[in-house]
Each structure stands twice: as structure tokens, then as C-alpha cells.
Amino acid sequence: MENRTKSFIYAAIIGLIIVAIFLGFLSSMANPISWILIAVLLLIPILYKRKANPQQVQWREEYSVGIEHIDNDHKKLISLLNNFTIAYDYAMSEAFEKEALNELVSYTKYHFDREEKMMADHDYPDLTAHKAQHEVMIGQVENFVQLYNEKGHDALDEIASFLSDWLINHINGTDKQYSEHLHNKGVY
Ligand SMILES: [Fe+2]
Ligand SMILES: [Fe+2]
Numbered sequence: 001m002e003n004r005t006k007s008f009i010y011a012a013i014i015g016l017i018i019v020a021i022f023l024g025f026l027s028s029m030a031n032p033i034s035w036i037l038i039a040v041l042l043l044i045p046i047l048y049k050r051k052a053n054p055q056q057v058q059w060r061e062e063y064s065v066g067i068e069h070i071d072n073d074h075k076k077l078i079s080l081l082n083n084f085t086i087a088y089d090y091a092m093s094e095a096f097e098k099e100a101l102n103e104l105v106s107y108t109k110y111h112f113d114r115e116e117k118m119m120a121d122h123d124y125p126d127l128t129a130h131k132a133q134h135e136v137m138i139g140q141v142e143n144f145v146q147l148y149n150e151k152g153h154d155a156l157d158e159i160a161s162f163l164s165d166w167l168i169n170h171i172n173g174t175d176k177q178y179s180e181h182l183h184n185k186g187v188y
Contacts, residue, residue: 007090010044017041056082057164063171065179067187070118073111074171080104081163088159094152101148104163105141112138115175122185124178133174137166 017037024034057078064071084100112134119127144159 014041014044056085057168063168065171065175067118067179067182070115070175073107073114074175077104077107077111077167077171080107081167084163088153097153098148101145101159105145108141108167109138118182118187119178122182122187124181126177130174130178133170137170140166 017040021034021037021041024031024037059075059078063074065074080100080103084097084104087097087100116127116131116134119130124130141163144162148159
């Protein structure tokens, strides 16, 4: 079911519960059904939030590569990824969704360039392989963007989880491999 349809159904259920509570109180303020329905109403946002936000990525200390400006870039990437996931999960306007995706892609490119320059400046021996991995990732994400531009929201069922795995695996795997070399060169 499409997210917009789901949101509409949730809103309709909430509306019906409010009417039922009101009608219950018309008969008596001690009507237990109305009080039970109030409790249900209070629980709905908690349950909805849990269901709607399964893919928010949290920064963890273990993701640190031990270089401050790179960690800051990675934190920014994670927050842009979360912005996109929120826009995507809540099916906000397509313009907002598109903007969040474009922002993530352009910051990713900016970060990759910066990281590659840092590795080149300090003669990192695995620069070519690392750069090749960046290029593959940019290629994958550009395919998604193109598909999105053609088909809109529904084309990207997998994109949010793909991007989370894609980014975290790279930060937590390949990026960490340069830490020791750069620390030896005095980069922190
Ligand atoms: Fe990185
Ligand atoms: Fe990288």
C-alpha cells in the first residue's frame, strides 16, 4: 500500500476514534469505553513512529576513522541520509524528496573528492582501489537518481535501505583502512 494511502487511513481511524470518544462522553463522563479509546489514541503516535522510522541511522563511535573533519563529513552524510529517509517514508511532496536525495548525492560527491585529495596528499598506497570504490558507488547512486527522475517515488522501494547499507559499509569498512596510514602521517 502506498504511504499516502496509509497516512489517509491512519487519519481516518483517528477521526473515528475521536468521534466515538465524544459520543461515549455524551452518554456519561464515566463511560469506560471513551477512556479506553483515549488511551488507544495516546498510543497511536508511539506505534506509528516506531513503524514509520525503522531505518533511521544513528552515528556510533565505532564508525569513527579517528580524523575529525572526516568524521564530521560522515555525520553530515548520515544526517542527510536520514532526511531523505524521512522524506521518503512519510511520502512528503516529491519536490522535498527529490531535494533531499540530490543533497545527499552532491554531499557524497563533495566528500569523496575531499577524502581522495586527503589520501593523495599523504601518499596513501591504496588510493586507486579506494577511488575505484567511490566511482562504483557514485555510479550506483546516479542510477537510482535517474530511475527516480523517470518514475518518481514508487521507483525507489529499496533506495533508503540500499543507501544505509551502502554508506555505513563504506564508512565502517573501506574508510577505516586509511586511518593507520594517515595517523602515521600526523593526520587526526
Ligand atoms: Fe568517507
Ligand atoms: Fe571513502
